[in-house]
Amino acid sequence: MPSFRNSPPLLTARHCTAALVVTLTIVSNAPAQDQDVMLEIRQRTGAAIKLALPSFVAGPSAARHADLMHEVVTQDLEYSMVFDIVDPRVYPASAPGEPIPWDSWRSTGARALVHGDVSMDGTTLVVEFRLYDVETGRQVDGKRYRNSLAGRAEASVNYMVRQVAHLFNDDAVLHYTGVRGVAATQVAFVSDREAPAGTPQKELFVMNYDGERQRRITYNRSIALSPSFSPQGDRIAYQTYILRDGFPRAEIHMILKSGGQPTLLLGCDGTNNGPAFSPDGTQIAVSSSCSGNSEIWLLDDTGSRRRQITHNPGSDVSPAWSPNADQIVFVSDRGGSQQLYVMDATGLNTRRLSTPGGQKDDPAWQPVRGDLIVFTASTGGNNFDIFVYDLHTDRVHQLTRGRGRKEAPSWSPDGRQLVFEWAQGSSVQIWMMGFDGSHQRMLTSVGSNITPAWGNRP
Amino acid sequence: MMRRPTPRFSLPALLALAVLIPACSKDEPPAPAPQPVPTPAPTPAPRPEVTPPEAGEWEVADAGEAESFLSAEQINARRLLRVIHFDYDSAEIRGDQRATLQANADWLREHPNVRILIEGHCDERGTREYNLALGDQRAQAATAYLTSLGIGAHRIETISYGEENPVAMGEGEQFWSQNRRGEFVAVTSEQGTT
Numbered sequence: 001m002p003s004f005r006n007s008p009p010l011l012t013a014r015h016c017t018a019a020l021v022v023t024l025t026i027v028s029n030a031p032a033q034d035q036d037v038m039l040e041i042r043q044r045t046g047a048a049i050k051l052a053l054p055s056f057v058a059g060p061s062a063a064r065h066a067d068l069m070h071e072v073v074t075q076d077l078e079y080s081m082v083f084d085i086v087d088p089r090v091y092p093a094s095a096p097g098e099p100i101p102w103d104s105w106r107s108t109g110a111r112a113l114v115h116g117d118v119s120m121d122g123t124t125l126v127v128e129f130r131l132y133d134v135e136t137g138r139q140v141d142g143k144r145y146r147n148s149l150a151g152r153a154e155a156s157v158n159y160m161v162r163q164v165a166h167l168f169n170d171d172a173v174l175h176y177t178g179v180r181g182v183a184a185t186q187v188a189f190v191s192d193r194e195a196p197a198g199t200p201q202k203e204l205f206v207m208n209y210d211g212e213r214q215r216r217i218t219y220n221r222s223i224a225l226s227p228s229f230s231p232q233g234d235r236i237a238y239q240t241y242i243l244r245d246g247f248p249r250a251e252i253h254m255i256l257k258s259g260g261q262p263t264l265l266l267g268c269d270g271t272n273n274g275p276a277f278s279p280d281g282t283q284i285a286v287s288s289s290c291s292g293n294s295e296i297w298l299l300d301d302t303g304s305r306r307r308q309i310t311h312n313p314g315s316d317v318s319p320a321w322s323p324n325a326d327q328i329v330f331v332s333d334r335g336g337s338q339q340l341y342v343m344d345a346t347g348l349n350t351r352r353l354s355t356p357g358g359q360k361d362d363p364a365w366q367p368v369r370g371d372l373i374v375f376t377a378s379t380g381g382n383n384f385d386i387f388v389y390d391l392h393t394d395r396v397h398q399l400t401r402g403r404g405r406k407e408a409p410s411w412s413p414d415g416r417q418l419v420f421e422w423a424q425g426s427s428v429q430i431w432m433m434g435f436d437g438s439h440q441r442m443l444t445s446v447g448s449n450i451t452p453a454w455g456n457r458p
Numbered sequence: 459m460m461r462r463p464t465p466r467f468s469l470p471a472l473l474a475l476a477v478l479i480p481a482c483s484k485d486e487p488p489a490p491a492p493q494p495v496p497t498p499a500p501t502p503a504p505r506p507e508v509t510p511p512e513a514g515e516w517e518v519a520d521a522g523e524a525e526s527f528l529s530a531e532q533i534n535a536r537r538l539l540r541v542i543h544f545d546y547d548s549a550e551i552r553g554d555q556r557a558t559l560q561a562n563a564d565w566l567r568e569h570p571n572v573r574i575l576i577e578g579h580c581d582e583r584g585t586r587e588y589n590l591a592l593g594d595q596r597a598q599a600a601t602a603y604l605t606s607l608g609i610g611a612h613r614i615e616t617i618s619y620g621e622e623n624p625v626a627m628g629e630g631e632q633f634w635s636q637n638r639r640g641e642f643v644a645v646t647s648e649q650g651t652t
Contacts, residue, residue: 226586274587359588
């Protein structure tokens with residue numbers, strides 16, 4: 001796996017020419033340029049693995065579960081950005097118990113074959129998944145899952161079925177990429193769905209990767225914003241407004257994902273926002289106007305030590321860490337307009353990323369290879385779109401299009417998918433997509449749902 | 459929500475008294491504090507762990523002129539400190555807003571113990587994080603203007619709500635222009651406790 005440490009230095013003489021190229025890309029919206037950038041990114045990401053996924057074998061009382069499981073696995077594998085599912089119309093017919101017709105499977109072009117078997121053992125649901133390498137005809141992974149359905153309502157059974165499908169997907173992704181898939185992960189976000197009418201209250205929520213089990217975490221009766229998951233997936237840092245001695249303060253708090261009493265990380269005078277956990281979970285970068293105007297600060301994860309690392313008359317906001325924690329990307333208006341900057345985590349060696357055009361915000365560093373920085377940028381009017389900056393080529397690729405404000409992108413832990421916020425008219429919802437902008441899907445629908453953060457499964 | 463109740467002193471209660479006894483003049487003794495009606499206890503079973511309710515010592519002062527005796531909540535409810543507005547994507551104090559700031563400064567000078575919070579707000583355009591920073595700049599700009607007019611910086615705190623607390627919901631300049639604002643919120647009055 002390529003490591004970010006081996007990537008070229010960010011600031012090179014190429015920057016001037018790169019800036020020109022990027023200007024053309026955005027201003028003229030040239031699709032050819034755009035596609036070239038994504039082609040290069042895809043080459044580094046690895047070609048999609050052709051995978052065949054015939055219907056699962058099912059006992060008579062498990063057919064319904066097998067169908068749902070097959071549907072969920074299919075979707076997970078497609079969204080994973082690792083697999084390309086071979087058209088089922090070319091699958092060879094084969095009955096359970098008979099030898100697998102490998103020659104016929106090879107002629108479909110499939111590299112991987114998944115067999116699922118779902119049956120009931122009394123009130124216990126038994127699920128077997130097997131992953132085969134078509135070339136050799138060998139089983140490369142296989143798991144048997146058992147779980148009791150006794151006393152479970154239908155919704156609960158369906159949830160269970162979805163979960164086991166997610167677990168299989170994540171194993172399959174791990175097998176082929178070395179990094180576990182993300183179907184069993186979770187997303188923290190902020191919603192006004194339970195706010196009393198006429199108040200601006202927003203609380204912290206968590207949901208599964210597929211939008212299931214949306215549940216409330218905070219009961220602050222205030223405005224929560226901008227959560228960030230600890231890399232372990234057990235804690236969430238976020239901004240909230242809280243009343244102290246009569247003055248409301250914009251503070252950084254931390255809460256367990258399971259809920260409970262939040263703890264204070266930073267509450268100094270002014271506005272504290274945009275917390276970002278470091279990749280090892282020991283530090284949190286924030287922007288704070290403690291010292292007069294917005295600067296980037298680093299806190300330890302108890303909030304007892306803090307250090308200011310930018311010192312600039314401009315507003316420095318929206319920090320995010322590189323995967324090996326040695327650099328921080330942030331947004332500053334020090335040059336006139338809001339642009340992306342990268343600095344060492346010590347605060348030294350600050351340099352601007354050449355991304356021409358309007359206002360930029362919400363950068364987030366690809367967490368595995370570290371070669372991409374996703375961000376949002378103004379695309380005219382009140383439209384914002386999600387872009388990636390490729391640190392290898394210093395070029396930019398636009399991932400979203402269409403009306404509205406798409407902002408606050410956050411990478412999946414495996415760096416292959418993105419979750420973001422899309423405001424269209426008065427509706428603001430959480431969406432997901434692949435790293436290339438494909439498979440865009442909406443996960444929320446009740447109330448306004450904003451500032452998502454993707455987290456590991458704890 | 460803005461003030462903590464204090465056990466010995468209640469400004470709203472005093473103001474209520476001032477309304478109830480309009481004839482009360484400066485020469486007259488202060489109105490007596492209301493006494494709790496003693497409840498006859500037929501069976502005096504002493505329960506030492508329960509303290510009987512007491513009025514405590516009421517501090518009594520002259521209510522004076524209506525304007526000179528205001529709680530923070532009254533100052534805010536009467537909008538004695540006025541809102542200023544900003545241009546799109548700007549934290550500069552607009553020429554047509556200077557008179558409002560001057561009026562706020564004059565009022566604060568006449569009420570030297572009032573401490574205020576300046577809230578910076580934005581319209582929905584731009585990203586949330588950007589608007590948090592912009593709201594912060596708006597609050598700072600208003601603070602700088604007030605201090606340049608002689609208001610002590612120690613009396614002012616700032617906060618940004620970005621675009622998260624709009625007063626007008628809708629798309630279009632007539633909504634956005636109302637939301638790009640600086641609000642001046644009294645937090646403690648001259649009689650308030652901190």
